[in-house]
Amino acid sequence: xxxxxxxxxxxxxxxxxxxxDLTKLVDxxxxxxxxxxxxxxRHVSTGETVDELAASACEKALADAGKSASEVELLLVATCxxxxxxxGVACQVQSRLGASNAVxxxxxxxxxxxxxxxxxxxxxxxxxxxxxxxxxxxxxxxxIVDWSDRGxxxxxxxxxxxxxxxxxxxxxxxxxxQHADGSRGEVLRCDSRALKNPYADVSMKSPYVQMDxxxxxxxxxxxxxxxxxxxxxxxxxxxxxxxxxxxxxxxYRIIEGIAKRLKQDISKFPVNLDRVGNMSSxxxxxxxxxxxxxxxxxxxxxxxxxxFGAGLTWGACVLKW
Ligand code: COA
Numbered sequence: 431x432x433x434x435x436x437x438x439x440x441x442x443x444x445x446x447x448x449x450x451d452l453t454k455l456v457d458x459x460x461x462x463x464x465x466x467x468x469x470x471x472r473h474v475s476t477g478e479t480v481d482e483l484a485a486s487a488c489e490k491a492l493a494d495a496g497k498s499a500s501e502v503e504l505l506l507v508a509t510c511x512x513x514x515x516x517x518g519v520a521c522q523v524q525s526r527l528g529a530s531n532a533v534x535x536x537x538x539x540x541x542x543x544x545x546x547x548x549x550x551x552x553x554x555x556x557x558x559x560x561x562x563x564x565x566x567x568x569x570x571x572x573x574i575v576d577w578s579d580r581g582x583x584x585x586x587x588x589x590x591x592x593x594x595x596x597x598x599x600x601x602x603x604x605x606x607x608q609h610a611d612g613s614r615g616e617v618l619r620c621d622s623r624a625l626k627n628p629y630a631d632v633s634m635k636s637p638y639v640q641m642d643x644x645x646x647x648x649x650x651x652x653x654x655x656x657x658x659x660x661x662x663x664x665x666x667x668x669x670x671x672x673x674x675x676x677x678x679x680x681x682y683r684i685i686e687g688i689a690k691r692l693k694q695d696i697s698k699f700p701v702n703l704d705r706v707g708n709m710s711s712x713x714x715x716x717x718x719x720x721x722x723x724x725x726x727x728x729x730x731x732x733x734x735x736x737x738f739g740a741g742l743t744w745g746a747c748v749l750k751w
Contacts, residue, residue, distance in 0.1 A: 434595060436594055437495025437497065440490065443478045447472055448460075455578070456580035469584065469707045480519050482526070484590045486590065487566055491593055503533070503561055504560040505533070507566045508567045509568050510740070523566065541708070545746070551565055566591065571708075574639055604667070604748040605666075608743075612742075620636070
């Protein structure tokens with residue numbers, strides 16, 4: 431038994447911020463950003479919240495699948511930038527959608543979050559616990575980015591993507607792998623709250639994203655192709671048989687490096703980071719939705735999805751569309 435994706439959706443905040451716009455905030459240039467990252471612009475919230483964006487993407491995924499919210503049994507939201515500690519974003523989305531029959535909870539694996547949520551849904555369905563799931567990756571990273579730090583503020587964007595999946599007897603997801611290495615967590619970190627109570631007053635490092643860009647880059651180019659090879663072996667297939675590699679959209683040079691290591695043509699690696707930047711857990715489902723709506727995903731195509739990021743976390747799955 432497996433799961434297949436039968437509907438996709440995505441929503442971005444209205445405001446688009448170009449590299450040129452960022453030159454008014456920090457000492458940078460369009461040329462530097464494009465050359466080092468491939469990013470040209472990104473969408474930034476002017477008030478849209480994570481749950482609002484996630485709910486909107488979920489509504490579109492349900493409409494694409496021809497399903498109603500009341501049919502959803504499992505509702506997962508992958509995010510590392512919720513507005514609230516409690517309640518979870520998934521419960522807020524459940525309320526917005528009226529998905530009253532679903533169990534709803536969040537999952538945080540940073541940029542690998544959507545992929546980990548998809549794999550979690552598969553495990554629940556395979557165990558016979560639920561028959562379908564609505565899974566969103568949603569972020570408003572602009573509130574955890576230091577807009578005076580040119581090393582990070584140029585990279586990230588806000589948005590949400592979602593998929594509706596249901597049980598299938600054959601094809602669908604063919605294999606997945608997931609990894610985490612908490613010992614390297616310091617290379618990409620963002621503190622949330624300081625410990626302050628009547629008995630303690632401990633200051634935190636920074637409420638904004640802190641990153642060692644070179645370390646993250648090296649990790650991604652080394653670890654991600656190894657994870658993809660591992661999942662290809664597990665699924666009994668080869669890179670040459672894969673039609674599209676839908677990767678986390680962090681940096682075009684990372685994607686090029688991964689393509690090179692897998693000895694695959696770069697044309698098999700669709701990108702949208704030039705328009706949306708790095709949206710963490712929203713990156714893969716937004717790109718999937720764009721590909722789906724552009725008619726680039728045909729039934730029977732073999733895809734690899736792969737997410738990687740803070741934690742460190744990384745993983746991949748192979749699926750037949
Ligand atoms: N504009 C202009 N110059 C910049 C800049 C910017 N936005 N950001 C950094 N620089 C400068 C640095 O200060 C440094 O200057 P110096 O040599 O005078 O000290 C120089 O550019 C090189 O900086 P460096 O950090 O070594 O650049 P880089 O080639 O490693 O590129 C990243 C930086 C962040 C683009 C790159 O490391 C990267 O993309 N890493 C992965 C990050 C990522 O994807 N994170 C999310 C993972 S999910």
